[in-house]
Amino acid sequence: MRPIVQISLDLTNIDEALDTARLAMRAGVDWLEAGTPLILAEGLHGVRALREAFPSTPIVADLKTMDGGYLEVEMMAKAGATHVVVMARAHEETIRCVVKAGADFGCKVMGDNMVCDDMVAGAKWLEDLGCDFVIHHIGYDERRGIAARGQRMPSPLDQLRQVVDAVKIPVQAVGGLSLEQAIECPKYGAPLVVLGAPLTIDADAFKTADGDLEASLRMICDAVHSQDVG
Numbered sequence: 001m002r003p004i005v006q007i008s009l010d011l012t013n014i015d016e017a018l019d020t021a022r023l024a025m026r027a028g029v030d031w032l033e034a035g036t037p038l039i040l041a042e043g044l045h046g047v048r049a050l051r052e053a054f055p056s057t058p059i060v061a062d063l064k065t066m067d068g069g070y071l072e073v074e075m076m077a078k079a080g081a082t083h084v085v086v087m088a089r090a091h092e093e094t095i096r097c098v099v100k101a102g103a104d105f106g107c108k109v110m111g112d113n114m115v116c117d118d119m120v121a122g123a124k125w126l127e128d129l130g131c132d133f134v135i136h137h138i139g140y141d142e143r144r145g146i147a148a149r150g151q152r153m154p155s156p157l158d159q160l161r162q163v164v165d166a167v168k169i170p171v172q173a174v175g176g177l178s179l180e181q182a183i184e185c186p187k188y189g190a191p192l193v194v195l196g197a198p199l200t201i202d203a204d205a206f207k208t209a210d211g212d213l214e215a216s217l218r219m220i221c222d223a224v225h226s227q228d229v230g
């Protein structure tokens with residue numbers, strides 16, 4: 001399988017999200033993610049704007065559903081999302097509702113194991129409940145809090161191999177990866193490479209990062225796409 005590159009648009013307005021998305025698509029990015037900050041700032045108008053501008057591109061709506069799963073998926077799908085995100089820490093019934101709504105509205109479901117006590121078991125749980133993908137995720141606050149206390153920051157790579165081995169569905173690793181680490185994800189058997197901070201997004205300001213982003217993204221896309229995931 002050819003690995004997929006997804007860019008997290010963790011931005012706070014539609015214009016900037018569209019500008020960054022245009023540049024990312026020119027560079028060869030495969031999937032767009034309407035990040036949580038974008039959905040909070042712009043609501044589903046953010047997803048709609050991306051769908052209008054990119055009619056055939058997969059769009060992940062990272063709303064991190066915790067409750068009211070059926071309606072949230074229905075709304076995201078009608079706004080143009082092809083992929084939605086439900087949290088493993090949500091109630092089992094919520095995950096089931098999200099999976100049902102995904103089937104009813106033609107959306108793929110990504111289950112996020114962030115803050116599970118046992119992240120490998122969390123990934124398996126998401127697969128057993130019918131999710132199509134696992135997001136193996138070390139959260140933003142967790143990482144920054146631990147770093148601020150001078151301790152070693154946990155990385156999604158620490159357990160990525162175990163998560164990949166525990167499930168049959170595709171896995172993506174998210175949270176604090178360097179560029180080099182993100183490019184390496186297919187070597188762990190994770191075919192979905194997510195690009196966020198610090199390359200594309202300034203994680204302190206939730207703004208597009210400075211520099212020649214298009215050229216950097218093109219280089220990364222080439223490096224990822226040249227790999228093969230069995």
Ligand SMILES: O=C([C@H](O)CO)[C@H](O)[C@H](O)COP(=O)(O)O
Pocket residue numbers: 008010035036037062138139140174175176177194195196197198201203
């Ligand atoms: O989902 C995210 C987080 O929970 C804040 O909303 C971020 O998209 C995710 O943590 C991104 O991390 P980086 O890959 O380090 O940008």
